Amino acid sequence: MGTLSILLALGITLAAMRTTRRLEGHFQELYQREALTEMAAQLVHSLRNPLAALRANVKGLLVSPAETREIVDELDRDILSLNDKLSAFLQLTRHRDEAFEPVDIGELVRDAVRLATPALAEQGLSVEVSIPPDMPRPVLQKAAMCDALLNVLINAAQSGQAQGAVQVSVLCQDSVFVTIRVEDRGRGIREQDLPRLFDAFYTTRADGNGLGLAIVQRVLAAHKGWVRAENRPQGGASILLTLPLQQKEPPHWWNKLKKTFPT
Known part of the structure; x- marks a missing residue:
């Protein structure tokens, strides 16, 4: 019984x-x-x-x-x-069908910087990149993440910074997350704009379409990561893209269960 x-x-x-x-x-x-x-x-x-x-x-x-x-x-x-x-x-x-795979984060950042260089040069700006040696290789959709970083760099080009360089740095946190930080020395972000900065179609520029940072947020969410914006004490803004180094797989028992009881 x-x-x-x-x-x-x-x-x-x-x-x-x-x-x-x-x-x-x-x-x-x-x-x-x-x-x-x-x-x-x-x-x-x-x-x-x-x-x-x-x-x-x-x-x-x-x-x-x-x-x-x-x-x-x-x-x-x-x-x-x-x-x-x-x-x-x-x-x-x-819908992105690109496969997740280990990616050289330095190569990804340099690709995005290369693509953003004309937009930055048009504003009289350059880029300074800081990437520690022997960085782990996060599991990413490389093209999607390159698009996201490119949007952040173009946003920095339109920040109002008049000269000098936009700073791009990479940091590994506790061997669990990797963060890409993009810093400008422009006009910064108004406090009332911060909560809506990543909303689709929300823009503070007359010639903007309000989709660049919304795309960034969507890409980061697809990677189980997140994006954050903040103002720098010295002036300007920082955009931080934080990603897990590994994409979590469903447990083996769940995959077996799905095969036994397909949805």
């Missing part, structure tokens, strides 16, 4: 776990749909001003034909702005 009760309890437990797993997946899908719907609504709102400018400029071609060249230049800028917003939105929402 005792053995039968144990087997029955085990069967009920396994069935409950299977049902829970299905509910988890269902609620996760609902959450993702709601988040995507909210972002799409924000995108529509964000596109209204560029579209209104396009419409005004098209009418201007009819009213002021003598100013055609200037109006066409403005149309070109507005179209580029729309393209940037849509491209960034696609990057924010796309």
Whole structure:
């Protein structure tokens, strides 16, 4: 009787776990749909001003034909702005199938710096990189993390820093986490902006689309990491990207259970 009760309890437990797993997946899908719907609504709102400018400029071609060249230049800028917003939105929402693998963190940082150099040079800025020797190799999606760091560096280029270098440093914490810190000496971040800095479509710049740092947060979350922004006491801001060195795998018993009771 005792053995039968144990087997029955085990069967009920396994069935409950299977049902829970299905509910988890269902609620996760609902959450993702709601988040995507909210972002799409924000995108529509964000596109209204560029579209209104396009419409005004098209009418201007009819009213002021003598100013055609200037109006066409403005149309070109507005179209580029729309393209940037849509491209960034696609990057924010796309599903990444890139594999996780051990990555040379120095190589990743140097790749991102190389890509950001033109944007920094345009503002008269350079980059100083500090990476300790013999750094462990965190398990990452390299291209995704390079995109995230590139967005942070471009954000630093637009910080208002007038000269000198943006600082990029890497720190390993207790052989568990690695942190990439990007520091600028710009205008800093207003206290009222800090809580919303990583919200999609939230921007403090007239020419910004508010998606760069939202992409950073999404990439870090996919790596079970986090991103934090803070003001430097000496002026300017720091963005810190903290990542686990290893991506946790589900326990072996859970994988066996999934094979026995597929969802």
